[in-house]
Amino acid sequence: MNEKIFNFEDRLVQFAGECIFFCKTLPNDSAGRYYSDQMLRASGSAALNYGEAQGTTTSKDFIHKMSLVLKELKETKVALKILSYAKIGNSEKRSHLQKEADELAAISAKMILNKKERK
Secondary structure, eight states: OOSOOOOHHHHHHHHHHHHHHHHTTSOSSHHHHHHHHHHHHHHHHHHHHHHHHTTOSSHHHHHHHHHHHHHHHHHHHHHHHHHHHTTOSOHHHHHHHHHHHHHHHHHHHHHHHHHHHTO
16 A cells, blocks of 8 residues: 555555455454454445445435445544554554544545535
């Protein structure tokens, strides 16, 4: 994830993929498996829900789907914070993923606000 991607869907897909790569490096103990599973589901769900949001026909449905994207990004971010606190996983990679989760969440929140303003 060195080069910045400006297409939101592509960024979500890349983020989910980078979470997969990161989770593959976590220890195969109960904590590693638990947070790996949580992160994989949440980061992947963010990308998949955005795909669904693109096919919505109403503003209300778009806002709902984007709210799910935001929720899943926040969940991923909290999982990363817990792993950081416990010093599990590569700290540089974890920090990078946390920053990307923050940026993606901010973009998602802005998309929701923009859609609400246009209602």
